[in-house]
Amino acid sequence: MAQQKPHMNLVTIGHVDHGKSTLVGRLLFEHGEIPAHIIEEFKKQAEEKGKATFEFAWVMDRFKEERERGVTIDLAHRKFETDKYYFTLIDAPGHRDFVKNMITGTSQADAAMLVVSARDGDGVMAQTREHAFLSRTLGVQQLIVLINKMDATQPPFSQERYEAVKKDVEKLLASIGYKNVPIIPISGYKGDNILKKSENLKWFNGPTLIQALDELKTPEKPTSKPLRIPVQDVYSITGIGTVPVGRVETGVVKVGDKVIFLPADKQGEVKTIEMHHENMPTAEPGDNIGFNVRGIAKNDIKRGDVCGPVTSPPTVAKSFTAQIVVLNHPSVIAPGYKPVFHVHTTQIACRFDEIVKTLNPKDGTTLKEKPDFIKTGDIAIVKIVPDRPFVIEKVSEFSQLGRFAIRDMGQTVAAGQCIDIETK
């Protein structure tokens, strides 16, 4: 795979049974990097089961089973290439996992494919709305909508049915603020409009899925923002000195830069920067680096501190306002509730100080001011007070440092983003 092509993380979202895994299977099996031995294995199984031909549908069922067992086709193989990009398909079997992955940044999606079945009785449904809204909330910048199962409309490949579903999709997109979204009729099952223009869909003069993927914008590296490196770990290396380790989220760090670590409030000068055991003069967003800082001892800083320029230091919050989605809470959340927030490399106990209002998940408008409590499924604006001041940023300024997951009793109960900060 050509490494020089820009990389994009792509997530598939949409209502259950609208055809997400079938589509993923089609992309991976036809254009991707599924190792030959796995395809061979599936063929062998097909023969043993008495399937005369190597049917795509049958393969897809196996693929789904494998996927559900979480084996064989790991992330390393969920790749495919277009002319412009190479894509990694992020799995989102359930929306809890999707949210958790998005928040923890392990697989922040650059774009989403929203699958909407056009079969009679399907169309825009509860999870279609929910996933689209969540994607927006979680910062997925670009969207492609696929009107799927066009082979199963009445009559098959009905333009009229496509137009009807498209109208509902457009209403939804307008209400949550996605613009310039391609809405493509496809059949993931039969392969129409995936790679080649479908003979069955001649009335559609927009792009195929692969063309639309190529037309996505290259995600910008936030190099012009101030530097932010959340500290993962701190080492003391003989002959070098104190070496914090972390991923550059925004900005650029250069040898000679004067930096500050907050909330530790320690300053120093960057002497060396190293990545993959090689010294480098600068590092930029996405780089995982170790960097020696003169003037700082190992015990001065720790995991969860954030490094930034002395001239534009990270924000230390005494309290903050957040928009959250309650994903999975056994009872209700009321003011006073104190779970653990996972923000960049920090884990910190925080108290719900006030529930300002709940929002309509369909369009983000206000549902109720100052409710007594919130529960699973609710989206709310809340005021949060951490146990001690820590670094968090507004999602509008540093999206990478403004998102968090809320965990309690070993589970992710909610997820959200910081929309305002009080520093005093």
Ligand code: GDP
């Ligand atoms: P998911 O729950 O969104 O991942 O949906 P699946 O990919 O598991 O598909 C659900 C059902 O719809 C399966 O029985 C698929 O075979 C069927 N399906 C998926 N895509 C298509 C399609 O393009 N046309 C038709 N006719 N059926 C499809």
